[in-house]
Structures are given as C-alpha cells and as structure tokens.
Amino acid sequence: MFAKSHGVSVESTQTENATVLWKEYEDSVIIIAVSILNEKRVLIDLLDTVFSAMVLSVGIDSIKNIKNIERLKRDLRVSYSTIDSIMECLDYGDRGINSSHNIFNYVETILCTEGNELQTCLDMFVERVSSMFGCVMIENCVAAATESWWDLAQMERKLLTHVLMTNTNCTIFDIPVFLPHESPTVPFRFVGVCLISSIWVGVLCGPTPDLSAVQSTAYQVWSPVLTTLKFAYQTYPRNIPHSVQIHNSVIGILLIETSIGKYLSCTNISGSKKEQKSFSEVLKTFFYQAASILVDNDDADTPSETYWCAEYHKLHALKDGNTIICSMYHSSIPTNTMRLISQQTLSLLTKDSNIHW
Numbered sequence: 001m002f003a004k005s006h007g008v009s010v011e012s013t014q015t016e017n018a019t020v021l022w023k024e025y026e027d028s029v030i031i032i033a034v035s036i037l038n039e040k041r042v043l044i045d046l047l048d049t050v051f052s053a054m055v056l057s058v059g060i061d062s063i064k065n066i067k068n069i070e071r072l073k074r075d076l077r078v079s080y081s082t083i084d085s086i087m088e089c090l091d092y093g094d095r096g097i098n099s100s101h102n103i104f105n106y107v108e109t110i111l112c113t114e115g116n117e118l119q120t121c122l123d124m125f126v127e128r129v130s131s132m133f134g135c136v137m138i139e140n141c142v143a144a145a146t147e148s149w150w151d152l153a154q155m156e157r158k159l160l161t162h163v164l165m166t167n168t169n170c171t172i173f174d175i176p177v178f179l180p181h182e183s184p185t186v187p188f189r190f191v192g193v194c195l196i197s198s199i200w201v202g203v204l205c206g207p208t209p210d211l212s213a214v215q216s217t218a219y220q221v222w223s224p225v226l227t228t229l230k231f232a233y234q235t236y237p238r239n240i241p242h243s244v245q246i247h248n249s250v251i252g253i254l255l256i257e258t259s260i261g262k263y264l265s266c267t268n269i270s271g272s273k274k275e276q277k278s279f280s281e282v283l284k285t286f287f288y289q290a291a292s293i294l295v296d297n298d299d300a301d302t303p304s305e306t307y308w309c310a311e312y313h314k315l316h317a318l319k320d321g322n323t324i325i326c327s328m329y330h331s332s333i334p335t336n337t338m339r340l341i342s343q344q345t346l347s348l349l350t351k352d353s354n355i356h357w
Contacts, residue, residue, distance in 0.1 A: 008296070020032065033208060034192075056178055057078050090104055104288075105158050110354070125221045129203055131205050141236070143232060156180060164190075175191075188351055196233070238266060238267045254327075255350075256323065267280045291317035294319040309331075311331065
C-alpha cells in the first residue's frame with residue numbers, strides 16, 4: 001500500500017523461508033498469499049482462484065461496488081469452505097490427516113467400464129431438467145460429464161467440484177453460483193443430488209425446475225441403474241478398472257490432460273491401501289516441483305521428460321501431446337527402463353476401448 005501511494009508497483013517479496021505475494025482485483029480487493037514451498041507462479045494462480053471463488057459466491061458486482069463492507073464479509077462466509085478446499089490442493093502432506101492429493105486447478109477423474117452407461121443416463125437427466133451442464137462424481141472424481149460441462153472454463157469446473165465436495169453432508173442441495181467467466185453477474189443454480197453413498201450428480205440450472213422436481217427426475221432416471229452405480233463405485237480407490245494390468249514395477253500413476261484440465265490419480269494398483277496416501281503425496285510433490293514445467297513446454301528443442309531418484313522410489317514424467325504421465329516406481333528399477341514402461345502405461349490408459357480417457 002505504501003508503494004502504491006508513491007506510484008510504485010510491488011507484487012511480491014521474499015523472506016528467508018517464505019514467499020509473500022499479493023494482487024489487487026477490480027480496484028476493490030487485495031488478496032495476500034504466504035507460502036513456504038510453492039513457487040511464485042503457483043501462488044499467482046492461487047490468488048486468481050481464490051478471487052474466482054469469491055465471485056462464485058457473491059457475483060462480481062458485489063465486489064466491484066462495495067456498499068457495505070460488513071455485509072460483504074458476511075456474504076463471503078459461504079465461500080470459506082470452498083477456499084479451504086482450494087488451499088488443500090497446495091498441501092504437500094505436512095498436515096497429517098488433512099493432507100490432500102488434489103491437484104490445483106485440475107479436475108480429478110475416475111475411469112470405469114460403466115462410463116458409457118453413466119454418460120447416457122447423465123445426458124438424459126440434464127435434458128429433463130432443462131440444463132446442458134452436468135457431471136457424475138464418484139468420491140469427488142468425475143466419472144461422466146456433458147460436453148457443455150467440459151466447455152466451461154477450467155477454473156469454473158474446478159470450483160464447482162470444490163462446491164460439491166464441501167456440501168456432501170446432505171442428500172441434496174441447491175446453491176446459487178456466479179460463474180466467473182460464463183456468467184459473473186447473473187447466478188445459476190448449482191443442484192447436487194446424492195444418488196447412492198459417495199456418488200453425486202451435479203447440474204447447473206436456471207430458475208426452473210424447482211428442487212423437488214429435480215429430485216423426482218433424478219429418481220426416475222437413476223433408480224433403474226443403481227446396480228451400475230454400485231459396480232462403478234468398485235473402481236474406487238484404484239480409479240482404473242481392475243482389468244487394466246499395469247506393469248508390476250509401477251506403484252503409482254498421475255495422468256494429466258493439460259488442454260482439458262483433468263487428471264487421474266492411481267496409487268492403489270496392487271489393491272492394497274498400505275502407503276497409498278504417502279504415494280499420492282509424493283506424486284503430487286513431484287508434479288508441482290518437477291513435472292509442471294512440462295505443462296507449457298511446446299518448444300520442440302526442450303526436453304519432454306524429467307525424473308527423480310530417491311532412496312525408496314524413482315519417479316518419471318513423460319509428455320506426449322497434451323498428456324503428461326507421472327509414474328512412480330520401486331527404487332530397484334533401472335533408470336533407463338522407466339521411459340519405456342511410462343510409454344507403455346500411457347498407451348494402455350489412453351487407448352483402451354473399454355475406458356475413455
């Protein structure tokens with residue numbers, strides 16, 4: 001603030017152990033981020049996403065034209081849980097049970113053989129509730145989504161999944177949301193319906209139909225496929241069908257589609273939950289600190305791979321077009337064979353006719 005009053009722009013500063021970065025939005029709000037582990041580029045994205053979460057809750061007009069600051073503070077309380085969920089995406093696992101393998105600004109997906117049937121039911125459901133935007137989520141992972149849902153801005157899709165994740169303490173909800181890019185001044189209704197435990201369908205609606213009509217339609221469309229939903233749930237937490245056989249040297253996979261903004265995390269390849277959480281955290285850290293440089297790497301002269309070697313495991317990242325695969329291996333694997341296995345695994349996951357990446 002002191003620098004601004006003297007016509008000087010200061011965007012960030014460094015301390016011995018942390019980075020402090022701030023940004024002003026709409027000449028109205030300043031958001032400040034302090035981080036120990038994250039790079040400046042990541043913090044800029046964080047500030048933009050937090051501001052978008054505020055817009056999602058109250059609309060851009062309420063932020064640009066603040067008439068009563070205390071009322072705005074009260075209205076913004078509904079965004080706190082969403083912002084907390086966003087912050088967890090940058091957690092490297094140092095908060096114990098609260099750590100998350102959620103990747104910042106990417107939507108997590110799950111690949112199940114029932115995907116086509118789920119997609120058919122979803123398309124039918126959104127049409128009956130006069131919507132074009134809808135998704136089915138299994139344990140906070142997108143199992144199916146409409147084309148219009150994927151056409152939303154990447155940040156909007158991620159924010160909506162955060163909203164759904166933080167409202168699963170009920171069986172149905174109806175929340176007004178302002179889409180920061182699509183509709184920052186006029187709210188949609190984001191309606192979520194719990195189909196069975198841990199499986200939700202979410203849709204963006206207009207003023208109609210009312211909540212009871214949406215709930216009734218959900219029952220009509222989804223009750224005939226409850227068995228399919230239960231079979232689809234069995235794919236979790238592996239997140240890929242058990243019929244897909246991964247090389248036995250691979251202990252974890254992070255598959256990312258950069259153009260769409262989605263990812264798949266698989267750290268339960270063997271079927272055992274032992275160390276699954278720590279594997280997820282290692283892959284997440286590897287992506288942020290090493291593999292993320294491949295995201296915007298379109299220079300043909302720049303390497304499209306990177307790897308780490310640690311005491312207990314090795315990690316390798318490979319970029320092919322808009323897809324990045326981060327693979328975690330046992331430490332005993334020869335370093336020069338990781339590329340071949342990563343290529344084979346990438347082909348297996350993206351070209352299998354039974355699943356649609």
